[in-house]
Amino acid sequence: MSKKxxxxxxxxxxxxxxxxKINKNQADKSAxxxxxxxxxxxxxxxxxxxxxxxxKVYIPDEEAEEIYTIKSAADWLEGRL
Numbered sequence: 001m002s003k004k005x006x007x008x009x010x011x012x013x014x015x016x017x018x019x020x021k022i023n024k025n026q027a028d029k030s031a032x033x034x035x036x037x038x039x040x041x042x043x044x045x046x047x048x049x050x051x052x053x054x055x056k057v058y059i060p061d062e063e064a065e066e067i068y069t070i071k072s073a074a075d076w077l078e079g080r081l
Contacts, residue, residue: 005081010074017050018070033068055081 005013033039039047048064051057055077059067067073 007074007078010077010081011070013054014051014070014073014077017054018047051077057081 033044033047048059048067051067051073052059057077057080059076063076067076
């Protein structure tokens with residue numbers, strides 16, 4: 001049986017996934033991906049794919065649209081891991 005990830009572990013893994021696209025110092029958990037971090041829709045799509053691969057989950061398109069901050073990604077994952 002695998003160990004359940006803590007909220008902090010989820011957020012740290014997300015920051016690692018995001019750091020290719022953003023400066024780690026910009027990785028404020030509530031920063032808006034598009035407006036604050038200047039991530040375009042292609043980058044956002046790539047990040048969703050990385051989240052799915054890293055956490056071994058499937059994020060439906062309509063739910064992916066609700067992932068607009070690191071915090072919202074962590075919220076979504078925390079409810080499913």
